[in-house]
Amino acid sequence: MMLPNSLLFLFLLMSSSLAQPTSSKQDMLIQCLTYHSKVPIPFSTTFFTPNSSAFTTILASTADNLRYIVPSVPKPEFIFTPTHDSQVQAAVICTKQLGIHLRVRSGGHDYEGLSYVSQIETPFIVVDLAKLRSVNVDIQQNTAWIQAGATIGEVYYRIAEKSTTHGFPAGVCTSLGVGGHITGGAYGAMMRKYGLAADNVVNARIVDVNGRNLDREAMGEDLFWAIRGGGGASFGIILWWKIKLVPVPSTVTVFTVAKTLEQGGTKLLHKWQQVAATELDEDLFIRVIIQLTSDSKSGKKTVATLYQGQFLGGVERLLQVMQTGFPELSLTQKDCTETTWIKSVLYIANYPSGTQPEILLQGKSTTKIYYKAKSDFVKDPIPETGLEGLRKRLMKETTPMMIWTPYGGMMSNISESAIPFPHRTVLFKIQYLTIWQAANQNEAKHIDWIRKLYSYMAPYVTKSPRQAYVNYRDLDLGINKKSNISFIKASAWGNRYFKDNFNRLIEIKTKVDPENFFRHEQSIPPRPLPARRTRN
Incomplete structure (x- = not known):
């Protein structure tokens, strides 16, 4: 009997290793x-x-x-x-x-x-995959094929290199690797206008468990659905994404307004919750960065809220939108900068003023820190009493940070089951961070603080399940174990990341990778293989 080439090679390879113990x-x-x-x-x-x-x-x-x-x-x-x-x-x-x-x-x-x-x-x-980073932009077709090892900043740059009126709605952090980023959904400053990056993927190439290189047609619609938001490294290795470009205006306006609690920050934050997702124009994205700062008068530590915005249009129309929907922020023309879409990307990513877009080609992040993060989603505004309790807890940590990201607009117009990412009908997402600068610098203390903060926030966030964002992996929610996959334990984090979509992800995983080759601590588990029957 003739063996297939691959089996013959494996037989020879294993025989060689047995014959040569030093191999x-x-x-x-x-x-x-x-x-x-x-x-x-x-x-x-x-x-x-x-x-x-x-x-x-x-x-x-x-x-x-x-x-x-x-x-x-x-x-x-x-x-x-x-x-x-x-x-x-x-x-x-x-x-x-x-x-x-x-x-x-x-x-x-x-x-x-x-x-x-x-x-x-x-x-x-x-x-x-860092050496696989090609970005091939086709402005005529409004698409681009991008390799998994490219950063989203490189993608942005290559699009802007070809056109000043095309963009792509993906991450705020420009050093994110495209391969894993889009597998989790991938949100950014244009999400309220165009949805997630994963909502704008039209094709892909993936290496499956058998080593085949499959495009959308070859992999089938089930697997194509799963990889756009079902989390990375569960179904195969993404090689390429084909994305749909979106139109952007030639003029984009950005701004940042800072308010401390002494400047009415609590009431303002409460108002933001009521309008940022539901009342404001979908061309406008205003996120809130909450961190500690020193009061300009007393020098004492206090909590600051930074309202950072991107508007797809000029400053004149922006001010009209703000006057109608969020006058409490008191945004003025002096606070605003008109720029191009690609430079608005740099602004939102917190590059220093005057930084040129070419920096996006550097790819790798220059920020290396020790941190622990968690996430939540909010459906109803947190009352001022809850915000005051939050302030007190933030004051107890050395370098805490929270980022509140508004939803609404296009996000709420897309079905929760359109892709595995289910978090559509919420007001905003919370990202919690605690940061320290040196190894073993009271790490346990920092992690204990963020866990206690997470517990405090339980009454104010989504419930049954308490939702979490898969791209902000959190092993506190539970882990798979190699030899003992418990579906009850897996659902503890799977339902939080994917809600009802978790069950469909399990079925697809069972179909395409039944032996669970592609796995990690929070990968999608397959259903157990049927037990072999034995004769009595």
Whole structure:
């Protein structure tokens, strides 16, 4: 009987390892990758072990949460940085054949480090897509094909390079890796006008569990639905997204207005909750950044609210919209700057004034911090008494931050089941952060503080389930375990991230990856395989 080429190669490879005890897993993996890749692999610049001089640099290159690269955290056995789609296919085929656990990283902004850390399963390797970052913009067709390793900032730049009246509604942070970003939904400053990035994806290419490179037609509509908001690394490895570009005006207006509590900040924040999602023009996005500052008169620590806005239009119409819908902010022309869409991206991302768009081509984040984050969604305005209690708790932490992001507009016009992202009929989303600057700098104290704050907020946020955003992974909500997947435990976080869509995600996972090859601490679990029948 003739064996298929792939089985014959595996047989020879395993026989070789038995005949040569000194043959290492690394050698076997390299041989397998070489065999299955359609193009030569330059291993000296793409394959790194802990003994490689560049290993630590590569591992830390896009890890934005320093908590997960400290010495005590498990490190991968190898890091592979493919330069061609077929090399990603080979990585799936080979790790599956050799029984090696695989993690995939496109940008490294996952809050719990799940793309480059495995806390429950070792050894493991990381496939880092950072070298796969092409962005091919077609203005005539209003589309672009983008590789998973590109950052959203690079995508923005390449669109603006071709047109001043096209854009894309994705993330505020420009160093986000596109691959994982869109798998969670991906919100940004144009979400109230155009929805999420995932709402504007028209095709994709994914490597499935069998190493096949599939487009939308080949993968089928179920899998295409699942990857647009169902969370990263559960169904395969995203290689490319095809996105639909959206129109933007030649003039965009941005502004920031700061108010402390001594300046009526509590009442203003209460009013913002009532109008930001439901009353304001969908061309207007105003988020609120809440953090500590020093009072200008007394010098004492106080809580500041920064109202940061982007308006798709000129300042004259913006002021009319504000006067009608949110006069309490007292926005003036002096507060506003008219600019282009691409420069408004830089503004919202908090680049210094005068920064040129070319900085977006640097890709990687320059901000490396230790932090813990959590998220919530709010359907009814938090009363002023609740805001006052929140203020007191913020004052107890060293470097707390909250970001309130308004929904409404197009977001509320899209069905909760259109894609796995279900958080449509809410007023706003809350992101909680606590930040510190050095390893072991009272980490337990900071994490205890944010957990207590999260508990305090329970009466004011969504319930049954208490919703959370999958791109802000939070392992406090529960984790999968390799050998004992509990669906009751998985639903504890799955229902929060996906609501009723979680059940459909499980069915699709069971269909496309029944043995759970693509897995991490909060990946979508398949239903258990049927137990084998035994004869009495």
